[in-house]
Amino acid sequence: MFQKAAVLVAGSWGTALASVLADKGIQVSLWTRNSGQAEEINRDHQNRYLPGVTLSSNIIATTDMEEAVKGAEAIVIVSPSSAARQVSKELSKHWRPEQLVIHAVKGFETETLKRMSTVISEELGCEEGRIVVLSGPSHAEEVVKQCPTTVVVASLEEQEAQRAQDLFMNTYFRVYTNRDQVGVELAGALKNIIALGAGMSDGLGxxxxxxxxxxxxxxxxxxxxxAQMGANPLTFAGLAGVGDLVVTATSQHSRNWRAGSMLGQGMTLDEVLKKMDMVVEGIRTTQAAHEIAEKYKVQMPIASQLYNVLFKGLDARTAVEALMGRDKKTEMEVMSLETWEQWHT
Structure with a gap:
C-alpha cells in the first residue's frame, strides 16, 4: 500500500498525475524549482498550467528535492526531456534503491539520442529495466477533471510494472502493463512528430x-x-502507439498540434515558440528522429520533411508536395524482411 509519492516536476502533466495519486488518498510531494509556483499551489491549491482546477489538499509543493522524496515509496519523473538528466542527477543524491521509479517523459536526449529510461538509469546507477515508463492517450486537462483515461506502464521487470499499475489505477484512470519498455517509450516520443505534422496539415486547410x-x-x-531499434511492432498498435497518436494529433489540447497548426498558417518556428507557454516536445524529437533515421538507415519521410520545415526553412506547403510526389510504394513496407522475420520466429 502506497502512503507517499513524489512527483518531479510541477508542469501540467506532472500535476495531473499528482492529482490521480492524491485522489487515492496518497500524500504527494510535488517538486518544482519555482518557489512562486510552490507557494501558489500550497496557498491557493491552483497551478497556473491548469487554470480553473482546484488541487487536492493531499498535494504539497516543495522546492526541496530531499524533502520531496524522503519517505516516498514511488517517484514519478515528469520533466521536459531536456531537463531529465539534470533532474535525475539531483534525484540520485536522495534516491533509495527500494523506491519505485516511473517516468512519463516523451522525448529523447537530443545530444546522445538516448531514451529517457537510459538517461535516468545512468544517473541513478541502476539497471535500465528497473525504470517504469508511463505513456498513452492522456491530456492533463481531462485527467484532472477525472475523465475516463487509459494508459500503459512498461518495464522489463514485470513486478515493477505491476507496482506502477497498483500505484496509479483508480476508477477513472485505468492502467495496463506491458513488457516492451523500448516500444512504449519510442511510441510516446515519436508520435509527437506526427502530431506536429497533423497540426501543420490543419493549419494549411x-x-x-x-x-x-x-x-x-x-x-x-x-x-x-x-522495430529497427528493438521494439515489438504490436506495441505501436496499442495505447502508447495509435492511442496516443490519435489524441495528440487531433486535439487542441495538444501543444504539438497547436504548434504545427501555427506553422501551417505561415508562422516561423521562432514565432511559434514565443507564443507557446510550455515545452513542445515534438520539435526536439524531430531533430533527434532525423539523426536516428540516419543512424539506423530507416526511411522516415514525414519526419524528414518536418525537419526541413523546422530547421531548414522549407515552406510547409512545399514539404507536403514533396511527400505527395515521392516514388511509388507498396502500403505494406513497414519494416525490413529481416526485422519482420525476427518477430515471427
Whole structure:
C-alpha cells in the first residue's frame, strides 16, 4: 500500500498525475524549482498550467528535492526531456534503491539520442529495466477533471510494472502493463512528430483526408523505426502507439498540434515558440528522429520533411508536395524482411 509519492516536476502533466495519486488518498510531494509556483499551489491549491482546477489538499509543493522524496515509496519523473538528466542527477543524491521509479517523459536526449529510461538509469546507477515508463492517450486537462483515461506502464521487470499499475489505477484512470519498455517509450516520443505534422496539415486547410493519411503513414513510419531499434511492432498498435497518436494529433489540447497548426498558417518556428507557454516536445524529437533515421538507415519521410520545415526553412506547403510526389510504394513496407522475420520466429 502506497502512503507517499513524489512527483518531479510541477508542469501540467506532472500535476495531473499528482492529482490521480492524491485522489487515492496518497500524500504527494510535488517538486518544482519555482518557489512562486510552490507557494501558489500550497496557498491557493491552483497551478497556473491548469487554470480553473482546484488541487487536492493531499498535494504539497516543495522546492526541496530531499524533502520531496524522503519517505516516498514511488517517484514519478515528469520533466521536459531536456531537463531529465539534470533532474535525475539531483534525484540520485536522495534516491533509495527500494523506491519505485516511473517516468512519463516523451522525448529523447537530443545530444546522445538516448531514451529517457537510459538517461535516468545512468544517473541513478541502476539497471535500465528497473525504470517504469508511463505513456498513452492522456491530456492533463481531462485527467484532472477525472475523465475516463487509459494508459500503459512498461518495464522489463514485470513486478515493477505491476507496482506502477497498483500505484496509479483508480476508477477513472485505468492502467495496463506491458513488457516492451523500448516500444512504449519510442511510441510516446515519436508520435509527437506526427502530431506536429497533423497540426501543420490543419493549419494549411488540407482537411480530414490529408490528416487521416498522415496519421496512418506516420504510424507506419514510427513502427518501422521502432522495430529497427528493438521494439515489438504490436506495441505501436496499442495505447502508447495509435492511442496516443490519435489524441495528440487531433486535439487542441495538444501543444504539438497547436504548434504545427501555427506553422501551417505561415508562422516561423521562432514565432511559434514565443507564443507557446510550455515545452513542445515534438520539435526536439524531430531533430533527434532525423539523426536516428540516419543512424539506423530507416526511411522516415514525414519526419524528414518536418525537419526541413523546422530547421531548414522549407515552406510547409512545399514539404507536403514533396511527400505527395515521392516514388511509388507498396502500403505494406513497414519494416525490413529481416526485422519482420525476427518477430515471427
Amino acid at each position: 488540407y482537411g480530414d483526408n490529408a490528416k487521416a493519411a498522415l496519421l496512418t503513414r506516420g504510424l507506419a513510419e514510427i513502427t518501422r523505426v521502432g
